[in-house]
Amino acid sequence: xxxxxxxxxxxxxxxxxxxxxxxxxxxxPQFLQVNVGGxxxxxxxxxxxQPPIQxxxxxxxxxxxxxxxxxxxxxxxFNNILNPSFEDSVPTATAAPGTIPLNWFSxxxxxxxxxxxxxxxxxxxxxxxxxxxVVNINPNSPGGTLDVVLTSSAIAVxxxxxxxxxxxxxxxxxxxxxxAFTTPPTSVQLMACWFSTDxxxxxxxxxxxxxxxxxxxxxxxxxxxxxxxxxxVSVPSAxxxxxxxxxxxxxxxxxxxxxxxxxxAVACRRMG
Numbered sequence: 474x475x476x477x478x479x480x481x482x483x484x485x486x487x488x489x490x491x492x493x494x495x496x497x498x499x500x501x502p503q504f505l506q507v508n509v510g511g512x513x514x515x516x517x518x519x520x521x522x523q524p525p526i527q528x529x530x531x532x533x534x535x536x537x538x539x540x541x542x543x544x545x546x547x548x549x550x551f552n553n554i555l556n557p558s559f560e561d562s563v564p565t566a567t568a569a570p571g572t573i574p575l576n577w578f579s580x581x582x583x584x585x586x587x588x589x590x591x592x593x594x595x596x597x598x599x600x601x602x603x604x605x606x607v608v609n610i611n612p613n614s615p616g617g618t619l620d621v622v623l624t625s626s627a628i629a630v631x632x633x634x635x636x637x638x639x640x641x642x643x644x645x646x647x648x649x650x651x652x653a654f655t656t657p658p659t660s661v662q663l664m665a666c667w668f669s670t671d672x673x674x675x676x677x678x679x680x681x682x683x684x685x686x687x688x689x690x691x692x693x694x695x696x697x698x699x700x701x702x703x704x705x706v707s708v709p710s711a712x713x714x715x716x717x718x719x720x721x722x723x724x725x726x727x728x729x730x731x732x733x734x735x736x737x738a739v740a741c742r743r744m745g
Contacts, residue, residue: 493534494532494546495508495561496529504516509533509534516542517540528637531545531617555626559595561574578626579624582625583723591726592613593608594609608735610733614628619726623665631708636706637705640720658730659732662690663720663723664686667718669716670717685686696735
């Protein structure tokens, strides 16, 4: 007696697949988070694509409800930041005022009257995302609050362009009082800082709205692990003749802050 194979044939019928382009926004050991046409989707990825990098422009294959990342487009997803992970700078044992990493230009106190200004140096940190060098910002602020910004190299931009910014941040050496549960008090921001020229420093002397806050993390936790900060930003239409973007790493130190903040793997990639 013949067997009815209709159901088996229907289930084995091939379905069409489509290829889409997207931007990697997050990942873990099993899946990628990809922004495809403004929608966040979860996709598997191939073994050779290791490690994925936030901001990569990738090809993703969709079949029914399943997504697979085929990999990064060659020549796409370029990081516009010079010395993004501070590997081009020589590590120093102490945070001396003014020792800004190579290709990082502005280290600015925004408010707060303190006897000793904040300082910066480059350290080696095995807890960092790339287990290499990081920038370390020390408040040096006994008795006073301090709000400081470290800015990246300048990137020429035009109105309407879309950029994806990201970094990793951590509280380096906060110690809670004995027998007490205390949240680390320092907050941090990832910013897009806008300028009319590539020689301006933050805050801009020519633009009224000179930055866009991409993400703010309150009470940044101690490492490990580092906290991932990220987001997309469009160049303001007010910059009609173009201008420059610098990525800003902002620390909001409270009064009597004693622990330093570290950043690593700063990225700024054009999305469109």
